[in-house]
Amino acid sequence: MSILQRTACELLRSLEAGEISSVELTTACLERISATDDRVGAFLRVDEKRALAQAAAVDARRAKKQPVGRLAGLPVAVKDVLCDRGQLTTCASRMLADFRPPYDSTVVAKLKAADAVLLGRTNMDEFAMGGSTENSAFQVTRNPWDLERTPGGSSGGSAASVAAGMVPLSIGTDTGGSIRQPAGLCGIVGMKPTYGRVSRYGLVAFASSLDQIGPMAHTVEDAALLLEAIAGHDPNDSTSLDEPVPAYTATVNQPLTGLRIGIAKEHFAEGLDAEVEQAVRAAVKVYESLGAKVQEVSLPHGKHGVATYYVIAPSEASSNLARYDGAHYGYRTNEQEMLAELAGERKKLQAAGDQRGVNELDTALVRMYRRTRAEGFGPEVKRRIMLGTYSLSAGYYDAYYLKALKVRRLIRQDFDRAFEQVDLIAGPITASPAFKLGEMTDDPLAMYLVDLYTVSANLAGIPGLCLPCGQSECGLPIGLQLQAPILQEESLLRGARMFEQATDWHKQRAPL
Amino acid sequence: MAITRQDVEKVALLARLQLSDAELATMSDQLAQIVGYVDHLAQVDTEGVEPMAHAIEQLNVFRADAVDMSLPREEALACAPHHDARGYLVPAVLGE
Numbered sequence: 039m040s041i042l043q044r045t046a047c048e049l050l051r052s053l054e055a056g057e058i059s060s061v062e063l064t065t066a067c068l069e070r071i072s073a074t075d076d077r078v079g080a081f082l083r084v085d086e087k088r089a090l091a092q093a094a095a096v097d098a099r100r101a102k103k104q105p106v107g108r109l110a111g112l113p114v115a116v117k118d119v120l121c122d123r124g125q126l127t128t129c130a131s132r133m134l135a136d137f138r139p140p141y142d143s144t145v146v147a148k149l150k151a152a153d154a155v156l157l158g159r160t161n162m163d164e165f166a167m168g169g170s171t172e173n174s175a176f177q178v179t180r181n182p183w184d185l186e187r188t189p190g191g192s193s194g195g196s197a198a199s200v201a202a203g204m205v206p207l208s209i210g211t212d213t214g215g216s217i218r219q220p221a222g223l224c225g226i227v228g229m230k231p232t233y234g235r236v237s238r239y240g241l242v243a244f245a246s247s248l249d250q251i252g253p254m255a256h257t258v259e260d261a262a263l264l265l266e267a268i269a270g271h272d273p274n275d276s277t278s279l280d281e282p283v284p285a286y287t288a289t290v291n292q293p294l295t296g297l298r299i300g301i302a303k304e305h306f307a308e309g310l311d312a313e314v315e316q317a318v319r320a321a322v323k324v325y326e327s328l329g330a331k332v333q334e335v336s337l338p339h340g341k342h343g344v345a346t347y348y349v350i351a352p353s354e355a356s357s358n359l360a361r362y363d364g365a366h367y368g369y370r371t372n373e374q375e376m377l378a379e380l381a382g383e384r385k386k387l388q389a390a391g392d393q394r395g396v397n398e399l400d401t402a403l404v405r406m407y408r409r410t411r412a413e414g415f416g417p418e419v420k421r422r423i424m425l426g427t428y429s430l431s432a433g434y435y436d437a438y439y440l441k442a443l444k445v446r447r448l449i450r451q452d453f454d455r456a457f458e459q460v461d462l463i464a465g466p467i468t469a470s471p472a473f474k475l476g477e478m479t480d481d482p483l484a485m486y487l488v489d490l491y492t493v494s495a496n497l498a499g500i501p502g503l504c505l506p507c508g509q510s511e512c513g514l515p516i517g518l519q520l521q522a523p524i525l526q527e528e529s530l531l532r533g534a535r536m537f538e539q540a541t542d543w544h545k546q547r548a549p550l
Numbered sequence: 551m552a553i554t555r556q557d558v559e560k561v562a563l564l565a566r567l568q569l570s571d572a573e574l575a576t577m578s579d580q581l582a583q584i585v586g587y588v589d590h591l592a593q594v595d596t597e598g599v600e601p602m603a604h605a606i607e608q609l610n611v612f613r614a615d616a617v618d619m620s621l622p623r624e625e626a627l628a629c630a631p632h633h634d635a636r637g638y639l640v641p642a643v644l645g646e
Contacts, residue, residue: 277604349591360566368629401643420573437592445599447600447601
């Protein structure tokens with residue numbers, strides 16, 4: 039068995055015991071990447087030299103019995119949306135194709151401090167907007183279980199890299215399901231922590247009130263290990279929570295006694311694939327067999343989640359992405375061509391005697407912004423900027439943005455009420471297993487509706503986790519979503535681990 | 551709600567995006583479809599509900615009022631597409 043079949047926790051124990059070296063492990067990852075990633079397309083860039091240098095440095099310190107970090111020698115792949123000082127950080131966008139940030143994001147700094155080996159950067163939907171990774175400006179990522187299908191998104195590269203056995207751990211980000219959905223479609227574990235649990239400093243912002251960074255791995259225990267390394271308060275992020283970080287790895291293997299699992303009847307309504315429903319209901323039965331008490335709860339406003347999300351997230355995005363102006367950093371249009379274009383338009387309007395047209399013509403600065411953004415952003419990013427600008431514009435603000443903020447509170451209140459009766463809510467992560475590449479690219483609304491089961495956790499700020507709980511008849515993974523109250527990551531992980539210890543779904547590997 | 555091509559042109563200007571004729575046509579259709587879906591929020595009774603702008607509502611997070619290091623000018627400027635030693639360069643705004 040290849041060492042890459044082993045979990046991160048097992049690998050860490052072997053590294054600590056001196057049975058394997060980080061250089062061996064890193065080399066195995068690099069070999070697996072070169073053997074498989076031309077088919078999968080998970081990585082945008084692999085930094086072989088740096089990874090091997092980090093690995094060798096950790097091995098040397100271990101050999102000398104010097105102190106090493108929490109993840110010492112474990113390779114980790116990072117979604118290309120977190121700043122890594124001096125290294126390309128592109129967000130899979132032409133806009134940032136050459137961007138080298140002048141500082142580290144807190145999560146990357148924590149990974150470095152933990153002595154993780156930073157193997158490379160993973161593909162994603164441009165600026166994390168999408169659910170299939172097809173919105174990347176650079177490449178397609180394929181699902182390791184079926185190369186004709188999507189790995190999900192937006193953290194599709196991070197999910198596929200773990201699912202394909204290229205790396206034991208990866209970092210994703212989740213604004214409306216972008217960790218949990220690809221984890222589900224790729225048959226791995228993905229967790230969105232409580233909003234504020236992990237610092238967003240240096241995370242390229244999409245929707246600031248929803249974005250959260252989290253771990254992706256083969257097992258819940260591995261996710262606990264990675265979360266422990268990246269969580270915590272950060273003075274550089276005023277929205278990060280000033281609460282101690284529990285030792286998740288110390289408790290993750292302790293089953294919860296008297297566990298109460300809630301099932302939301304709204305999660306099993308029309309549109310749910312029969313195989314998915316069957317797998318999720320079977321998972322709930324597993325919990326019952328482990329002594330959990332299962333009861334029905336109601337999340338009546340969940341059906342408005344997608345509409346609420348697609349007002350709030352684009353609104354925040356339109357504001358956040360205003361910074362890409364061609365002046366401060368990132369792409370800029372060709373100035374000579376832009377000025378020539380403007381002069382040509384002016385001449386045409388003057389010749390036609392259209393004085394109003396001349397007066398309304400863009401100034402050179404405005405045209406520089408507009409052309410830069412037209413050339414730098416892809417279609418989905420433009421669509422969301424347009425949608426957000428529309429929702430926030432005069433005359434529509436009350437009907438859309440303000441209304442959505444009110445419905446957001448109702449969605450949160452549904453969860454607060456449900457969590458008075460249960461500890462965790464279990465349900466599907468998506469209505470069906472991975473769809474085919476290209477299947478939804480022409481229908482943005484259909485693509486948005488895939489987020490039905492995931493967006494509510496972001497709107498409410500609660501933690502959610504997806505773990506494998508079955509397979510469809512054609513061999514595609516099916517995910518189980520568990521959700522917990524604010525800051526209850528510890529019980530979320532312990533509850534998820536109970537299922538994992540009772541089943542073998544997490545041991546299934548993509549046939550690649 | 552109907553979204554006209556003029557609406558889309560206006561929003562594109564506000565958003566500082568230049569859209570081609572083809573993009574304007576597609577965007578008008580797609581925005582109309584998405585906004586049409588989002589319109590069902592109007593049916594939700596939100597009488598007396600406070601808007602919720604953030605998932606975890608924190609107030610007044612302050613840091614000590616102390617002088618700290620900031621990004622050196624040359625490092626910040628190094629990322630800019632067009633700059634001199636002192637600042638960012640953009641097309642002339644005045645005196646056309």
